[in-house]
Amino acid sequence: EPEVTQTPSHQVTQMGQEVILRCVPISNHLYFYWYRQILGQKVEFLVSFYNNEISEKSEIFDDQFSVERPDGSNFTLKIRSTKLEDSAMYFCASSGTGGESDEQYFGPGTRLTVT
Amino acid sequence: GQSLEQPSEVTAVEGAIVQINCTYQTSGFYGLSWYQQHDGGAPTFLSYNALDGLEETGRFSSFLSRSDSYGYLLLQELQMKDSASYFCAVPTGGGNKLTFGTGTQLKVEL
Numbered sequence A: 001e002p003e004v005t006q007t008p009s010h011q012v013t014q015m016g017q018e019v020i021l022r023c024v025p026i027s028n029h030l031y032f033y034w035y036r037q038i039l040g041q042k043v044e045f046l047v048s049f050y051n052n053e054i055s056e057k058s059e060i061f062d063d064q065f066s067v068e069r070p071d072g073s074n075f076t077l078k079i080r081s082t083k084l085e086d087s088a089m090y091f092c093a094s095s096g097t098g099g100e101s102d103e104q105y106f107g108p109g110t111r112l113t114v115t
Numbered sequence B: 001g002q003s004l005e006q007p008s009e010v011t012a013v014e015g016a017i018v019q020i021n022c023t024y025q026t027s028g029f030y031g032l033s034w035y036q037q038h039d040g041g042a043p044t045f046l047s048y049n050a051l052d053g054l055e056e057t058g059r060f061s062s063f064l065s066r067s068d069s070y071g072y073l074l075l076q077e078l079q080m081k082d083s084a085s086y087f088c089a090v091p092t093g094g095g096n097k098l099t100f101g102t103g104t105q106l107k108v109e110l
Helices: none
Strands: A005-007 A010-013 A019-024 A031-037 A043-050 A053-057 A065-068 A075-079 A088-095 A110-114 B003-005 B009-013 B018-025 B032-037 B044-049 B053-057 B060-065 B070-075 B084-092 B097-100 B104-109
Touching: A005 A088, A010 A019, A019 A031, A019 A088, A019 A110, A031 B097, A043 A065, A043 A075, A043 B097, A075 A088, B003 B084, B009 B018, B018 B084, B018 B104, B032 B060, B044 B053, B044 B060, B044 B070, B070 B084
Parallel strands: A010 A110, B009 B104
Antiparallel strands: A005 A019, A019 A075, A031 A043, A031 A088, A043 A053, A065 A075, A088 A110, B003 B018, B018 B070, B032 B044, B032 B084, B053 B060, B060 B070, B084 B097, B084 B104
16 A cells, blocks of 8 residues: 655754655655644644645744655655754655545654754 | 644543544534544544534444534444544645644553
């Protein structure tokens, strides 16, 4: 069964450093998403991406964050100048059509620890 | 804005039936989804209700009442492997965004 993959599984970085989290969505999917989950809390939407553009973003997704689809398979989340409060699990997801009933498939996540 | 409230924790014994409730307040509503998340793992899709009523998929069923802004996930014949967190979620922005509920941690005991 096709699946979303993410690398690395765990990233440790120092405050102020830049990190890039990588995702390979399911190959025939058109919509891509990033979510984050702070330990013990709910999953929070960050951004959705379609046709090489951001289609929606949350208030969390400020100028510190950016997304990119550098080639036909990868989807990346860049966090510039990381802060302690950026420590969380970051999930990438993809869906086929982006419709309301369309299932979003989540990757295994990258645990980001900012020290 | 959107808010979805769930009980924080539910405990049940193996073989029992458990119901996890979700009440929501949303601006614009298309339907209600349910996701399962094992510790440290990815959320996985369980069900989606667009219309009122009960949808059954094996041991899991999901119910929606749009007039009451309420839904629930029903798990039957509980197994130890069902111990996980369960989140209700609503798609918004035409499906471009999922807003998740507060999550319910289900503990299944022998």
